Amino acid sequence: MKLLHDFLRTHAVNGFITFSNQEAAVMKFGLSFPEVEEVILSIDLVPERYKKNQQTISRQQQLNLFKSCVAVVGCGGLGGYIIEELARIGIGKIICIDPDVFEEHNLNRQLHATLTTLGGAKVAAVAQRVGEINPAVTIIPLQKAFCQENGKDLLNQAHVVIDALDTIPIRLVLAEVCELMNIPLIHGSIAGWYGQVTTQFPGDRTLQKIYSGCTLEKGVEEQLGNPSFSPALVATIEVAEAIKVLLGEGTTLRGRLLSINLFDMEIVDIRIEG
Amino acid sequence: MKITVKLFATLRRGRFDQKTMECDEGVIIHDIVKMLEIPEKEAAIIFVNSRHAEFHTVLKEGDTLAIFPPVGGG
Numbered sequence: 001m002k003l004l005h006d007f008l009r010t011h012a013v014n015g016f017i018t019f020s021n022q023e024a025a026v027m028k029f030g031l032s033f034p035e036v037e038e039v040i041l042s043i044d045l046v047p048e049r050y051k052k053n054q055q056t057i058s059r060q061q062q063l064n065l066f067k068s069c070v071a072v073v074g075c076g077g078l079g080g081y082i083i084e085e086l087a088r089i090g091i092g093k094i095i096c097i098d099p100d101v102f103e104e105h106n107l108n109r110q111l112h113a114t115l116t117t118l119g120g121a122k123v124a125a126v127a128q129r130v131g132e133i134n135p136a137v138t139i140i141p142l143q144k145a146f147c148q149e150n151g152k153d154l155l156n157q158a159h160v161v162i163d164a165l166d167t168i169p170i171r172l173v174l175a176e177v178c179e180l181m182n183i184p185l186i187h188g189s190i191a192g193w194y195g196q197v198t199t200q201f202p203g204d205r206t207l208q209k210i211y212s213g214c215t216l217e218k219g220v221e222e223q224l225g226n227p228s229f230s231p232a233l234v235a236t237i238e239v240a241e242a243i244k245v246l247l248g249e250g251t252t253l254r255g256r257l258l259s260i261n262l263f264d265m266e267i268v269d270i271r272i273e274g
Numbered sequence: 275m276k277i278t279v280k281l282f283a284t285l286r287r288g289r290f291d292q293k294t295m296e297c298d299e300g301v302i303i304h305d306i307v308k309m310l311e312i313p314e315k316e317a318a319i320i321f322v323n324s325r326h327a328e329f330h331t332v333l334k335e336g337d338t339l340a341i342f343p344p345v346g347g348g
Contacts, residue, residue: 221347
């Protein structure tokens, strides 16, 4: 290990390690990219790719993110952007859950839907993309439909769960499973020009309050559809929330529903009590 | 008595953003939803003075009622 430390310190420039040197360490010491990335961060160096994360993310926080596992439930409009951002910021492990394959009507908004991925599993396309961005991120693609029965197994390793689902009843199941497993949940949903986000911690039951009495499978997105910009925006807010929860700093949307109306360009923040 | 009704997202179309309404004592949220001709399933998320409320919740003088449609896409 000392040899690896010496190698990395010798090759660091102003505390940063380039990808080619990280790759050289992988080859030279017979380690994996995640193993080398963890060593880099634990000896107070930083991969060059995270240079612009600083000072937003400190070196210690970068290590915390690397040691974090985030589960993204749904890899469509929201999930695609969420996973992209989690991989780029340096989350160490991302669990991607989605049973579907890409269809032509996904092309208007889903980041990983391309002419070449049509017909292929969404989780496979997402995993390939993350591998192209950063091989130090461990991606676990699960081509499964999240449900009550498999929920605990699928979310087993997650420190934070991000909701990128597309039906209301399954969201409520997800909220219950997160509650049971004591995992914070970031909720986001979209419909046309509109979207909403909230962050709930175990015991809050925010999602259950929001959708209380709602027996619908789908919301108004069934009539409105979803354009390209609302998933990108809501996904970004969800990721910012997840990062704050993982780092334990900043002000989150806990106990608040952020309601976004891009048509009237109005964002309101509703406190959810009792 | 007077209450303030705030409508969000699609519920505004053909209606209003915010309105102060004169109502009878004892009016419940369901009465307002009916009065505004909002289909019940579209009044999915309801708050009174920032607290989650149900169709049968009785409104009081000065209450602010906020109604959102269900937003469930991903």
